[in-house]
Amino acid sequence: MTYNWDFHSVWQYYDLFVWGLWISVVYTFASILFGVLIGFVACAARLSRWRVLNLMARAYQEIFRCTPLLVQLLWFYYAFPLLVGGSIDNRVAALLTLSLYVGAFYAEIFRSGIVSIDKGQREAAAAIGMSPWQSMRRIVLPQALKRMLPSFINQSVIQFKNTSLVSVISVADLAYMAAVVNGQTYRPLESYTVMALLYIAMLLPLTQAADWIEKRLRVSD
Amino acid sequence: MKTNANSTAAVPVISVVGLRKSYGSHEVLKGIDLSLLRGEVVALIGPSGSGKSTLIRCLNMMETPSQGVVSFRQQDVGDRFRDTGDKIGIGTLRRHVGMVFQHFNLFPHKTVLQNVTEGPIVVCGRPRQEADALAMDLLNQVGLVDKHAAYPNHLSGGQKQRVAIARALAMEPEVLLLDEVTSALDPELVGEVLAVIKRLGEGGMTMAIVTHEMSFAAEVSSRVLFLDHGIIAQEGRPDDIILNPQNERLRSFVSRFKS
Ligand SMILES: Nc1ncnc2c1ncn2[C@@H]1O[C@H](COP(=O)(O)OP(=O)(O)OP(=O)(O)O)[C@@H](O)[C@H]1O
Ligand SMILES: [Mg+2]
Numbered sequence: 001m002t003y004n005w006d007f008h009s010v011w012q013y014y015d016l017f018v019w020g021l022w023i024s025v026v027y028t029f030a031s032i033l034f035g036v037l038i039g040f041v042a043c044a045a046r047l048s049r050w051r052v053l054n055l056m057a058r059a060y061q062e063i064f065r066c067t068p069l070l071v072q073l074l075w076f077y078y079a080f081p082l083l084v085g086g087s088i089d090n091r092v093a094a095l096l097t098l099s100l101y102v103g104a105f106y107a108e109i110f111r112s113g114i115v116s117i118d119k120g121q122r123e124a125a126a127a128i129g130m131s132p133w134q135s136m137r138r139i140v141l142p143q144a145l146k147r148m149l150p151s152f153i154n155q156s157v158i159q160f161k162n163t164s165l166v167s168v169i170s171v172a173d174l175a176y177m178a179a180v181v182n183g184q185t186y187r188p189l190e191s192y193t194v195m196a197l198l199y200i201a202m203l204l205p206l207t208q209a210a211d212w213i214e215k216r217l218r219v220s221d
Numbered sequence: 222m223k224t225n226a227n228s229t230a231a232v233p234v235i236s237v238v239g240l241r242k243s244y245g246s247h248e249v250l251k252g253i254d255l256s257l258l259r260g261e262v263v264a265l266i267g268p269s270g271s272g273k274s275t276l277i278r279c280l281n282m283m284e285t286p287s288q289g290v291v292s293f294r295q296q297d298v299g300d301r302f303r304d305t306g307d308k309i310g311i312g313t314l315r316r317h318v319g320m321v322f323q324h325f326n327l328f329p330h331k332t333v334l335q336n337v338t339e340g341p342i343v344v345c346g347r348p349r350q351e352a353d354a355l356a357m358d359l360l361n362q363v364g365l366v367d368k369h370a371a372y373p374n375h376l377s378g379g380q381k382q383r384v385a386i387a388r389a390l391a392m393e394p395e396v397l398l399l400d401e402v403t404s405a406l407d408p409e410l411v412g413e414v415l416a417v418i419k420r421l422g423e424g425g426m427t428m429a430i431v432t433h434e435m436s437f438a439a440e441v442s443s444r445v446l447f448l449d450h451g452i453i454a455q456e457g458r459p460d461d462i463i464l465n466p467q468n469e470r471l472r473s474f475v476s477r478f479k480s
Contacts, residue, residue, distance in 0.1 A: 123283060124326035124385075128340035128392055129316035131302055138343060142330050 003189070010190040013181045020177030021198055027098060027173065028160045034099035035159070039106025046111050057107065064104035070165050072097045077169045094166040102159045109155060113148035114140060146217055153210040157203055164199075174198060232259045233295065234396050234427050235280055235318065240289035242275050249275045251451040253289070257396060257429055262422045264438035264459070265431045267448030268474060273431045276448065277398050280429065281318045282311045293317065294395075316344060319389030320398045323405050325381040327373040333360065333384050334369040340392045352391070359387040363417050379410030383417055396427045403434065435478045439463040447471050 045057035064072065077093040117140050125135035167176035178195035182188050236256035242249050249272045257263055257280075265273045278284040282291060282298060291298045291314070299308030328336050337356035341347045347355075360366045363383035373381055382402055389397060399418065403411040415437050422428060422441045432438050438445060438459065445462040447455035455462055455471050466472040 118326075120322060120324055120326035121328065124322065124328070124388075126283065127281065127315060127320040127322075128388065129312050129344040130340075131312060134343055138339070139328055146330075 005190065006187060007190050007194070009185050010181055010187050010194060013184060016177045016181055017174065017194060017198060020172060020174035021202070023172055024160065024163045024174040025202075027095060027163045027166060027171070028156075030095055031098035031102055031163070032156055032159060034095070035102035035106050038099060038103030039110055042103060042107035043110035043114070046107065047114065060100075061104045061107055064101050065108075069097070069101050069162055070168065072101060073165055073169055090169045090171055094169060094171045098159070098163065098166070101162070102155065105155050106152070109148050109151045110144075113144040113151075116147055117143050149217065150210060150214040153206065153213070157206050157210070160203060160206075161199065233257065233292075234259050235291070235293050237279065237286070237289055237291050240276070240279060240291075241287050242272070242279060242284060243287045249451050250279070250286075253451075253453060255446070255453070257427055259395075259427055260425045261444060262426075262428045262430065262442045264442035264445045265429060265448060266433070266435070266438060266445060266463075266474070266478075267454075271448040272451045273448050274400050277320075277400050277429055277431050280396075280398055281315050281320055283320070316392060317394055318396045318398065319392055319394035321382070321385050321389050321400070321402045323401045325373075325378070325385045325405070327381055327384055327388070329373050331372075332369065333365065333371050333373065333376070336373065336384055337388045337391045340388065344392070356387070356391055359390050360384075362390075362420075363387050364413075377410060378406045379413045382406065382414045386414075386417055386421075390421075396429070397421065398429050400431045401433065402430075403432070433478050435463050435475055447474070 042057045042060060045053040046061075048054060073094065076097045077088060077090055080093070081087045121139050121143070122135055125139040126132075130138070163173055164175040166173055167179065170176065172180075174195055178191050181194075182191040185191065233256035236254075238254050240250055240253040240255075253276060255263075255276075265277065267273050275284055279286050280291060285300065293309060293314050296307070296309050298314050299305050299310060301308075301310050302312045303310040304313055328339065331339065334353065334356055337359060338349070338352040341352040341355060342349060357366060357369065360369055363386060365380060365383055365387070368376060368380060368384075373384065376384065385402075386397075402418070403414050406414065411434070415434065418428070418430070419437075419441050430438070430442065440459075442459050445457060445459050446453050447462060447468075449470065455466075455468055461467075462471065463475055466475050
């Protein structure tokens, strides 16, 4: 059987693809931004001496790391409104879920980066009279950030792919738009291939950059 | 140099009274009284696990004593970073009490010069140019001026430890605490570090030195403390403690390390 490829009819809808791609990028960046803030707070809580804060942050992390993102999206869109009464906009639910999800992973990346720095570094900083905050900012963090960077980029690449799940709650991202185009053209092979190629085009430069950065960091260590 | 302690007035720079330290139910220090007089070089010797590191780390509050008080220039040190009321803060204490570690703990993301200027600039708020000049002078004293732009991982162990000493000196400390600073070094690099320390002692720096180098301890110190099971078991002039030990346990300990 020979398949008659017809990208032409699919490409008529290129504006839908472009719009979907834009939405995916927006959700990725917005959720990374909020995720970093959430991750920072959760990481600080994990490192604090307060047991209650510590436990709360741990609970948050485990809940979001141990349930699939799809389940979280469905829960926040369909279940959460019943719990609090009222309804939730699907775009709000999507952004909220994506941010909380990636924040849980970022918190762990931040935390393990910080605790991986030898405690002798903190002692040396303390020994010349630095306050804990000065030691964190000038000695520990610069070294920890360098160590975190590869996993941070990696998690962010995964996050871009993860945004495709918001289509199940009808957020018009790239995956959603591909389905729309398919519905119009009855050309699933072409519609979904274009979608896949667009994801690759976005992420390939990023993964290459991550490899390059990782190699450079290893040299300068 | 051994006359330093006698020639200046007997002022304690740093002292502890009734110092006890426990980790859980394990009591490591069991009541230590110790004063470091200005210009004095005190060597701490003793078997592994006797509490030498714990004691020296209590002197700059790197470990928090379970009981007893540390005082600096006859002022009690509190448990806060900042000065509170009549107690001086841990931060103030550490600004005047330098420490050099067995494993150097240089800041790997900073150059040799930046390692040395970090304290003066960040902690003391001195202008960069002034701190640079001070640091270059200190690097000159430890023989490492030409390495000022290098990163620590390009240095030998002996060079790293000399940078660490310069970093501590850059704070212009009144006391220097050294915990087995040559133990992580290859034997052929030990000499260059000991020479720097010896010169500091001759220059009148007050020091507490934990070491297993018996002949070095005998040479530089004005007083030797033999720590055993968390107490000061013997104390005296190096001639009596190291060169001519009377106590049986001390004699067998010293003979094991004398090279
Ligand atoms: N952070 C800690 N937690 C629990 N126990 C500790 C801790 N630090 C030290 N100890 C214990 O305290 C005792 C004394 O330790 P310390 O390091 O002061 O001995 P030391 O005389 O310096 O020995 P060494 O010559 O081996 O360096 C040891 O039994 C050690 O296991
Ligand atoms: Mg020790």
